[in-house]
Structure formats: C-alpha cells, structure tokens
Amino acid sequence: xxxxxxxxxxxxxxxxxxxQTDLGRAILKESIRxxxxxxxxxxxxxxxxxxxxxxxxxxxxxxENKHKLLLYLVSWYWNWLDYRICxxxxxxxxxxxxxxxxxxxxxxxxxxxxxxxxxxIESLSRIVVVEASKAYLTKEVxxxxxxxxxxxxxxxxxxxxxxxxxxxxxxxxxxxxxxxLFEAARxxxxxxxxxxxxxxxKGTQQGQESNLVQFLTHLAFDAIKGTNFSPVS
Amino acid sequence: xxxxxxxxxxxxxxxxxxxQTDLGRAILKESIRxxxxxxxxxxxxxxxxxxxxxxxxxxxxxxENKHKLLLYLVSWYWNWLDYRICxxxxxxxxxxxxxxxxxxxxxxxxxxxxxxxxxxIESLSRIVVVEASKAYLTKEVxxxxxxxxxxxxxxxxxxxxxxxxxxxxxxxxxxxxxxxLFEAARxxxxxxxxxxxxxxxKGTQQGQESNLVQFLTHLAFDAIKGTNFSPVS
DNA sequence: CATCTATAATAGTAATACTATCACCCACAC
DNA sequence: GTGTGGGTGATAGTATTACTATTATAGATG
Numbered sequence: 292x293x294x295x296x297x298x299x300x301x302x303x304x305x306x307x308x309x310x311q312t313d314l315g316r317a318i319l320k321e322s323i324r325x326x327x328x329x330x331x332x333x334x335x336x337x338x339x340x341x342x343x344x345x346x347x348x349x350x351x352x353x354x355e356n357k358h359k360l361l362l363y364l365v366s367w368y369w370n371w372l373d374y375r376i377c378x379x380x381x382x383x384x385x386x387x388x389x390x391x392x393x394x395x396x397x398x399x400x401x402x403x404x405x406x407x408x409x410x411x412i413e414s415l416s417r418i419v420v421v422e423a424s425k426a427y428l429t430k431e432v433x434x435x436x437x438x439x440x441x442x443x444x445x446x447x448x449x450x451x452x453x454x455x456x457x458x459x460x461x462x463x464x465x466x467x468x469x470x471x472l473f474e475a476a477r478x479x480x481x482x483x484x485x486x487x488x489x490x491x492x493k494g495t496q497q498g499q500e501s502n503l504v505q506f507l508t509h510l511a512f513d514a515i516k517g518t519n520f521s522p523v524s
Numbered sequence: 525x526x527x528x529x530x531x532x533x534x535x536x537x538x539x540x541x542x543x544q545t546d547l548g549r550a551i552l553k554e555s556i557r558x559x560x561x562x563x564x565x566x567x568x569x570x571x572x573x574x575x576x577x578x579x580x581x582x583x584x585x586x587x588e589n590k591h592k593l594l595l596y597l598v599s600w601y602w603n604w605l606d607y608r609i610c611x612x613x614x615x616x617x618x619x620x621x622x623x624x625x626x627x628x629x630x631x632x633x634x635x636x637x638x639x640x641x642x643x644x645i646e647s648l649s650r651i652v653v654v655e656a657s658k659a660y661l662t663k664e665v666x667x668x669x670x671x672x673x674x675x676x677x678x679x680x681x682x683x684x685x686x687x688x689x690x691x692x693x694x695x696x697x698x699x700x701x702x703x704x705l706f707e708a709a710r711x712x713x714x715x716x717x718x719x720x721x722x723x724x725x726k727g728t729q730q731g732q733e734s735n736l737v738q739f740l741t742h743l744a745f746d747a748i749k750g751t752n753f754s755p756v757s
Numbered sequence: 758c759a760t761c762t763a764t765a766a767t768a769g770t771a772a773t774a775c776t777a778t779c780a781c782c783c784a785c786a787c
Numbered sequence: 788g789t790g791t792g793g794g795t796g797a798t799a800g801t802a803t804t805a806c807t808a809t810t811a812t813a814g815a816t817g
Binding site: 329330332333421422424425427428429430432433436441444445448449463464465466467468470471474475478479481482485486488489490491492502506509510512513514517 | 565654658662663677678681699703704715718719725735739742743747750
C-alpha cells in the first residue's frame with residue numbers, strides 16, 4: 292500500500308513479508324538505523340525489539356536470524372540500485388554513456404533523490420559499504436546461493452556486463468570487471484573514510500565530481516578498450 | 525627458535541607473543557585449521573582450546589579476543605607475502621616485470637613453496653580470501669588503525685604503488701589501483717569458487733597460468749598505461 | 758631451596774541466539 | 788453473536804558465547 296517504488300524480493304529471504312505489515316516495516320526501518328549505528332556484529336534482535344517497542348519473538352517471526360535480515364536489506368539495495376540505473380539510462384542509446392551513468396550511480400553514497408521509500412537510503416548505503424560483503428563471506432554461501440538469495444546482485448552484474456560486451460564484444464572478462472567495479476566502489480569509499488593511506492580517493496568532495504567516479508571510470512574504460520590484450524590462448 | 529623465516533608483528537596484536545612458546549605456536553597452528561574449517565563466525569576460543577588440549581583462559585592470555593587473533597593471522601600473511609615478493613623481485617630491474625611477478629604471487633592461492641614455517645600456508649591463504657575483509661569492516665577500524673594494526677597491509681600496498689608510479693609517474697591513483705588489485709584478487713577467487721556467475725575467472729586451472737592472473741594483469745597495465753586519461757581538473 | 762612464571766582446572770557472569778507457551782486482540786465468516 | 792485464525796505481546800527458558808577470576812601445580816631460574 293505504500294506509495295512510490297515497490298520492491299519484490301525472493302521470499303526465501305524472510306519468514307513473513309516485512310513489507311506487508313506495520314511491524315514488518317518498523318523492523319526494516321529501525322534495523323537499518325541500528326545496524327548503521329552499532330555495526331552488524333553488535334546489532335541484535337533484542338536491541339531492535341526494544342527500539343520498536345516490540346519483542347524478540349515477534350522479530351523472529353519475520354526473519355529467521357539476523358543474517359537473513361542482512362541479506363534482505365542488501366538485496367533490497369541492489370534492487371533499488373537497479374531501479375535507479377534503469378531510470379537514468381532507459382533512453383540513453385550510447386553504451387559508453389550508459390556505463391558512465393552506471394558508475395556514477397554506483398559510486399554515489401550520499402544520496403539526494405529519495406524516490407519515496409519509507410527506508411532511509413543514505414543509512415542503507417552506508418550499511419552496504421561496510422556490511423554487504425559479510426552477506427556472502429560465510430560458510431553458508433553455497434546454500435544461500437542455491438536458494439537464490441544473491442540473485443539480485445548477480446542479475447545486476449550481468450546486466451552491466453552486457454553493456455561492457457556491447458562496448459567491446461571481445462573483452463574476455465565482462466562479469467569479472469563489473470563485479471570488481473562493484474566491490475571496488477564500496478571498498479575505495481570505505482578506505483577513503485577509514486584507511487585513507489590505501490587510496491587516493493577522497494570521500495569529502497563537494498562541487499566537482501568525486502574522484503571515486505573518475506578512478507572507476509578510467510579503470511573500466513581502460514580495461515574495456517585495453518590495448519594490452521593479447522588473445523587468450 | 526623455529527627454523528625458516530621469522531616474522532615480527534606489531535606487539536599490540538597480542539597480549540603474549542604466540543611465536544615464543546609451544547602453546548602460542550599451537551594456538552596459531554590450530555586456529556588456522558579451525559577457522560578454515562568452521563569459518564570465523566563459528567570459530568570460538570573454547571573449541572580451539574579443546575583442539576589443543578588446553579583451556580579457554582590460556583588462549584585469552586595470548587589474544588584479547590578472536591578478532592585480534594584474526595588481525596594477527598592476516599598481518600602475518602601480508603608479511604609473508606611481502607617476504608615472497610621481495611624474494612622473487614629483489615634482482616629484477618624492470619618495473620613492469622616486478623609488477624607482473626607481484627600479481628602472480630598475489631593471485632596464487634594454492635601454494636607449493638612452504639618456506640619452512642610451522643603454519644599451514646595454504647589453509648591461511650583460504651582464510652585470507654574469506655575472512656581478511658572482516659578484519660577491518662568493523663566499528664573498531666579507526667581505533668585499530670590508530671594502533672597500527674593494519675600497518676603491514678598498508679606498507680605492502682605502498683610498496684607496490686611505488687612500482688606503479690615507476691611505470692607511470694603521472695598515474696593519479698597508484699594506491700587505489702593496488703588496493704583494488706589486492707581486494708579483487710581475493711574476491712574474484714572467492715567468486716570463482718562460490719558465485720561463478722559473477723566472474724569469468726576459473727579456480728581450477730592446471731598447467732596454464734590462471735586467468736585470474738591474466739585478468740588482474742590486464743586490469744593493472746591497462747589502467748597504468750591508460751590512454752583514457754584526461755588531466756585531473 | 759625459594760621464587761617466579763606459565764599453564765591447567767574450575768567456576769562464574771552477562772550477553773547472545775534462539776525456542777516455546779500462553780493470552781490477547783482483531784478481522785472476518787457463519 | 789459466536790467461533791475461528793492470524794498476528795502480536797509477555798514471559799520464560801536453553802545452549803552457547805565471550806569473557807573474567809581464583810586457585811593449584813609443574814617447571815625453569817636464581
């Protein structure tokens with residue numbers, strides 16, 4: 292019933308659809324705030340329940356455990372990113388320009404446009420930067436993958452990989468390049484904030500385009516149009 | 525007293541130097557086996573203590589908590605990688621060739637040479653692939669960084685970044701490129717094993733050079749020699 | 758022989774990650 | 788209106804985790 296975009300996620304991510312009830316929406320909204328504030332390790336269902344004036348048991352009726360909740364939030368984010376990318380590229384004919392737009396959106400962690408969701412996108416973006424890798428860096432990754440819990444991320448990567456192939460049909464690593472761009476966008480942003488000696492990227496740049504976008508753009512286009520490519524044996 | 529390489533680590537990583545006693549070395553050796561087997565989340569000091577026929581309290585005398593132990597293991601790995609890189613490049617004059625060797629070593633997760641350490645390097649390599657990011661993706665990252673706990677990683681990145689600058693002194697993102705290569709090497713390897721639709725990299729390639737090396741090499745050299753670079757505004 | 762140190766053994770605490778039970782409220786159907 | 792079922796709150800309880808504290812002992816050192 293909520294206005295604005297509606298995002299459908301794999302139903303194996305949850306026990307009860309949190310988007311359908313007041314309590315469910317409160318869980319989503321407040322968990323984003325709490326994970327952003329405490330970090331995923333310190334975040335617990337008990338603390339969440341206290342924040343929303345509900346109980347631990349009620350939260351467990353929506354999500355099997357906090358890992359599934361993280362998977363849900365991250366999937367939601369990739370869906371939302373996909374939506375934004377489509378919105379900004381649907382009438383752009385030039386593949387290079389589409390890729391440029393994609394990178395600009397990918398690297399944009401301080402969001403202006405809200406597209407009317409009840410979730411705090413800026414907070415969620417920060418969570419994705421810090422916690423998204425933990426969604427798959429587990430012993431359950433193969434099981435989760437078999438259940439399709441990474442489908443949104445994989446689809447999005449594939450979509451962009453097709454743009455890369457459009458630019459250079461003989462480039463042999465389109466998916467690897469795109470997944471590297473995804474990971475690098477988050478990591479370089481994180482490094483700029485916390486381990487600045489690992490990167491020239493600066494997090495705080497107003498006015499001009501962020502140099503994260505510049506770094507990723509050059510990395511991508513140089514790789515795609517690379518002259519250093521000898522045919523694969 | 526152990527033969528072979530000796531690796532000195534920041535003393536803030538531990539409470540008592542685990543390299544100096546039998547129990548300490550047992551902790552290191554067995555924790556690598558256990559984390560590799562269970563994953564970092566399921567790994568506990570209690571389980572470790574049982575494996576080495578000691579007690580939880582004894583383990584706590586060496587490491588403040590399991591996060592510090594992870595930091596120790598990861599730092600040890602970067603030190604060891606640094607050692608290998610120096611060993612294989614110390615008499616190589618050509619910067620491009622040195623970078624090539626670096627990437628080959630970085631991407632080599634199935635190790636043959638053991639360089640006589642009592643630690644299981646192949647097991648540790650797998651841990652680094654899956655768990656290394658968790659060493660800094662925490663709320664304590666700034667504090668840990670202030671205590672110098674990421675110094676080994678940062679030094680290694682800087683060293684390689686200098687090689688990049690040697691190849692192209694005007695390349696504006698040497699550290700960002702190198703840290704991206706580090707992260708991509710691990711992530712692409714992980715994807716090849718668990719989320720293969722995210723990459724063209726194949727984990728199982730005997731005989732010919734792994735295509736992970738090829739992907740990273742092209743990515744690096746294309747970026748460094750990139751013609752797509754307009755001067756920074 | 759005295760001393761010091763590392764470790765083992767044991768115990769205990771607070772928090773975490775759940776699971777189970779029961780009572781209640783509300784919407785809807787008959 | 789009565790019943791039925793679903794969603795929730797309240798409460799309790801368990802096993803495990805992440806530690807901390809205490810004491811005893813065995814071995815090395817002076």
